[in-house]
Structures are given as structure tokens and as C-alpha cells.
Amino acid sequence: MQRILQPGEIESLDRIEFPRLRLPQPAVLFTERAARLRQKADGHPIADYLRFLAHLVDLQAQAAATVATQPVPEAVIAQSLDHGMPVLPAPLRPDPAWLGMLRQLLAGVLALQDLPQALRQNAQALAARGDAELEALAQAFLGDQATPAELAAQPLVMAALQVVYADIASRLDTQRIAYVDPASICPVCGSAPVVSVLRIGGEAGGHRYLHCGLCATEWHMVRVKCSHCESTKGVRYQGIEGGDPAVLAETCDSCHTYRKQVNQEKDPLVEPLADDLASLTLDLLMADTAYARASGNPLLALASGEPSGEDLDTQDA
Ligand SMILES: [Zn+2]
Ligand SMILES: [Zn+2]
Known part of the structure; x- marks a missing residue:
């Protein structure tokens, strides 16, 4: 069946050899x-x-x-x-x-x-x-x-x-999983991603994937897009001054949300859900900004942390 390519797919055509989906093991x-x-x-x-x-x-x-x-x-x-x-x-x-x-x-x-x-x-x-x-x-x-x-x-x-x-x-076949609309939901279970992750090594290296908090499927989305509304305008990153450079908050001026991005290039051991939970201080600081968290972490309901008083350091994308 022929279909029209979406912007993210066109941008990635020259590097089509990397996997669109990373199914969990x-x-x-x-x-x-x-x-x-x-x-x-x-x-x-x-x-x-x-x-x-x-x-x-x-x-x-x-x-x-x-x-x-x-x-x-x-x-x-x-x-x-x-x-x-x-x-x-x-x-x-x-x-x-x-x-x-x-x-x-x-x-x-x-x-x-x-x-x-x-x-x-x-x-x-x-x-x-x-x-x-x-x-x-x-x-x-x-x-x-x-x-x-x-x-x-x-x-x-x-x-x-x-x-x-x-x-x-x-146990699914990646060739038999649809491109879904919006591209910001999991193509396997329809859940919102918890965080996005920049992978290193192998074919996925250098690419950004959204990580599903329910089924743990990862699907590719180009970095220039907001992982929530897919806008390519006004996407920036914020991190804690002197804090962990492997976990940043990706903010979007179109939908006014943020979602964390964990970066294996900065720390090869990052694990999407664990690093999200361990960076609760970043959420506490983001609560004082105009950006709302795009989606929650399914393993978080009981925990609370103390604001650290550290300053946010804004970086342009
Ligand atoms: Zn899923
Ligand atoms: Zn957005």
C-alpha cells in the first residue's frame, strides 16, 4: 500500500537503515x-x-x-x-x-x-x-x-x-506495526512516552527514541520535533546548573509542555524510567516554569523529593 511520507520520515530517508522501532527485550x-x-x-x-x-x-x-x-x-x-x-x-x-x-x-x-x-x-x-x-x-x-x-x-x-x-x-514483528497518528503515542499500546532517549551504539546510535512507560517499546522521532505536539518551533532544553548533563528537560513553546530526554552519549548507563525517577529535582524546578510535564511516570505515585534550590540553566537547542 502506498502512502504519503510524513515530515519526520522524509528527513530520515537518507539514513533509513536505522531501526524505526526498538521492541523491548x-x-x-x-x-x-x-x-x-x-x-x-x-x-x-x-x-x-x-x-x-x-x-x-x-x-x-x-x-x-x-x-x-x-x-x-x-x-x-x-x-x-x-x-x-x-x-x-x-x-x-x-x-x-x-x-x-x-x-x-x-x-x-x-x-x-x-x-x-x-x-x-x-x-x-x-x-x-x-x-x-x-x-x-x-x-x-x-x-x-x-x-x-x-x-x-x-x-x-x-x-x-x-x-x-x-x-x-x-514478540511482535516490527514490519507489522503501523505508523500511528499522532506519532507521539506508542505504536504498540497507544500510551504516551515517559521520556525520550538518545541512543548510542549499533544502528540506533545517534538517534532519538521515545520510550513507552507501559510496554517499553521505543519509536524514533527526529530530535527537532517536540515529542508531545510534534512542533518544530521553539524546542529547547533546560537542565540543572551543575547537575546531571545526561538528563535534560526538553521544553516546547508551542504546547508549553516539557518531557525529559536522557542521553546515552553523556552516560551510557542511562535507563529511561529509572533516570526519570532519579531526576525528580528537575521536575520540582520545572514546576516553577510555564511548562507542564507532558506525561507521568507509571512507577511514581508515592515518592516525593525536596526542592534543592539549584538554579535552572537554560540552553538553546
Ligand atoms: Zn507501549
Ligand atoms: Zn510541543
Whole structure:
């Protein structure tokens, strides 16, 4: 089927050899994320929470090794290609395997010796809920419609959903995943990206990818575009003076949002979700600007940090 090329695709035609999509490898993904969370926790204002998440991501890695999701029906893939839609739009009912994953993660969390009391109570309350209630909660988080009272459960519920969605995404064929509109949503699950990441090494090196917070698929978007509204006007970067040069806030004067960009060229070990969580100070400073955060981190609901008082250093793109 012939179709008109979009601006981002035209710009990249001369370098078409790099991958448009980087599907997750769950075993590697969760292992690297846990290691990065531990590394970042040392001396961090929210060290306890980052270490708790490292445990949770360890449990995700174990769960990912045994999860059994159903193959995506060919008709669903054909339909998404026909309509330029994500393969599995997230607000649809998740694969039933997710509930077993949640029960497994909760058991693992409750077995931790050094679990802070608030987190223990939260996990116990979640474990006591029936399947129908948990399904409703998953729908609320996936549809971004959870009430403030429910937010404490978000990291655990989303962690279970991540295992399932990453497993499904890892077994898709990149040739059978549509270009979706807008290009700022995940072509696999339709979620917003948490951050973008500049990759190094291999064919993806030097290219910017948006990283899905649910299924961990990464899809290419040219750097000159805002990762939220796709405008090419007024995209700039802000970072903390004297802070980590590998994590900057990409701001857009068209939609007045920001999304962080993590840069492997500055630090090869950056991991999108972990580095986003570990750079909460940047979010606190951005809260005093005219830019709103474009999308949240699914593993963040309980944590809070202290403003550091450091100054923002504005850099032109
Ligand atoms: Zn996704
Ligand atoms: Zn924008």
C-alpha cells in the first residue's frame, strides 16, 4: 500500500537503515532498570523509594521469565495496519495474565524484610482486593482516570501491566506495526512516552527514541520535533546548573509542555524510567516554569523529593 511520507520520515530517508522501532527485550529491560535504580539510590533524597522500586523491578524480571500472554491475533494486527492504529490500545482490557503477575509481584513485595510500613500497608490492601476490583483499577490507570485515593496503588498495578505488555511487544514483528497518528503515542499500546532517549551504539546510535512507560517499546522521532505536539518551533532544553548533563528537560513553546530526554552519549548507563525517577529535582524546578510535564511516570505515585534550590540553566537547542 502506498502512502504519503510524513515530515519526520522524509528527513530520515537518507539514513533509513536505522531501526524505526526498538521492541523491548524484557529480560534485559528489567535487569538493567533494577541495576540503574540501585546505582542512582546511593545518597539520593528518595533513596528508600528507589531501592523499593529496584526490588519491584527485580520481581518484574522474575515474572517476565514465566509470563504467558496470548499471541496477538493476526486480524488485530491487520486492522491496526489498515487504520494506522496502535496494535493494542492500552485502555482495552489487558491480557488476563496480568492479574496473576500482580498477585506474584504483591507476594514478592510482602516478603521483603525491609519494606517501609506505608508500602507494606499499601501492598496488603491491594492484595486483599478481589479480581473484579483490580481489573477496574487497571482500567482506571490505563485510561488515566484514577482518583487521587487510588494513586498509591499505581506503581504496583502498572508494574504488573508492564510485564504483560512488554512480553506482548517483545514478540511482535516490527514490519507489522503501523505508523500511528499522532506519532507521539506508542505504536504498540497507544500510551504516551515517559521520556525520550538518545541512543548510542549499533544502528540506533545517534538517534532519538521515545520510550513507552507501559510496554517499553521505543519509536524514533527526529530530535527537532517536540515529542508531545510534534512542533518544530521553539524546542529547547533546560537542565540543572551543575547537575546531571545526561538528563535534560526538553521544553516546547508551542504546547508549553516539557518531557525529559536522557542521553546515552553523556552516560551510557542511562535507563529511561529509572533516570526519570532519579531526576525528580528537575521536575520540582520545572514546576516553577510555564511548562507542564507532558506525561507521568507509571512507577511514581508515592515518592516525593525536596526542592534543592539549584538554579535552572537554560540552553538553546
Ligand atoms: Zn507501549
Ligand atoms: Zn510541543
